[in-house]
Amino acid sequence: MSVSPVIVASGGANLASLKFALQRLGIDAPVTENPDQIRNASHVLLPGVGAARDAMMRLDAAKLTALIPQLSQPVLGICLGMQLLFSGSDEDHAECLGIISGRARRFPQDKKLPVPQMGWNQIRLGAASKLLNGLADGGYAYFIHSYALPEGDYTRATAEYGTSFSAIVAQDNFYGTQFHPERSAGLGARLLANFLDL
């Protein structure tokens, strides 16, 4: 693979995990918030943990909120990073990047289903996408989140947690996974390899 991806330094603690996951695929991806470096990368990974509003403020401070929607190379948002690609989130009524139309909503309260969802859950593959190559329908991925995107035209895989929600999304060159591919064993490694093949 001759690719030169970058990981956007969005803050949060899973940057090391993502970097190592790419290393296991033989790819060294710098972590950066430099706009030029991001613009020139072959692929852009946008991770994120924490709250949507904080993450947007960090991207704004790094002058990335205008840049990211203009990127033409493949972009993969992970977990909160995926939610940031959308119009907004009910979490603190945050406005996000607005690349994909939709809004993250909090999981409904249900005594049997603790929020955040934290653990392995099955994904159901939907509309075809190169990102899904070789993934098993019903395969398990690792999720940690309290907010989720409802199903929409952008949905490429779903999962169930009291309600059905988007586990993988795609629109044009923008992609996202609600789960953490860097912590989803073989399924996650395959998805990251698929992304770098785009």
Added chain:
Amino acid sequence: MVVKGVQFRNHQVMGNILDLASRYRDEGADELVFYDITASPDGRTVDRSWVNRVAEILDIPFCVAGGIRSLDDAETVLNFGADKISINSPALEHPELIETLARRFGSQCVVVGVDSSSEESDYWVYQYTGDPERSRSSQRKTLEWIREVQERGAGEIVLNCMNQDGVRQGYDLEQLTSVRAVCQVPLIASGGAGELEHFKDVFEVAAVDGALAASVFHSAAIRIFDLKTYLLDARIAVRPPETEE
């Protein structure tokens, strides 16, 4: 799954830790807990760079327990690539530490370990259980403590039933069922696993979210692959072991 490490910084042991971590990863463990018993309670700074080595090779979530007493300790471990931190005695000494950590890193990172003993028809929380000389009752009732840590922001609770620990007679289903009734966050059972049936029982009877074991896996008395196959046959929803493509 727990990896207990004596002297994480010793090269040979570090090699063993990494070998164990990859073995359990390949066998299909869903999560690993590393119990750093060298992170002693005397307050000295400990080298946590081993966490980084583990993060390099693991593609499943892992948690670090032992000696996390402050925001700084937690931040170091999380920045090295751990997904969660687990606190036990320090939470009993300073319960507000749970809030501090949850506010800074989110509840999903913050696991509270509870060592609980059944005595005089009630359940009691013990502290300093890592050291037999210091181990003692905290005078707190387990169910009250479980409620409190959730209010303070714990995202997950690992309940270690001390009466069962290491004896391989099965999880303490009665105690786990009582705790489950007051525990709205993920509950992980610990202590007592000896046979395949024990895992099935704890999921069916106590409705826990996870079952943790150490000695039966370390001794290879139970292989994770066999355990998962058995649980799937018993219609318990677990992530199937990945097979070679």
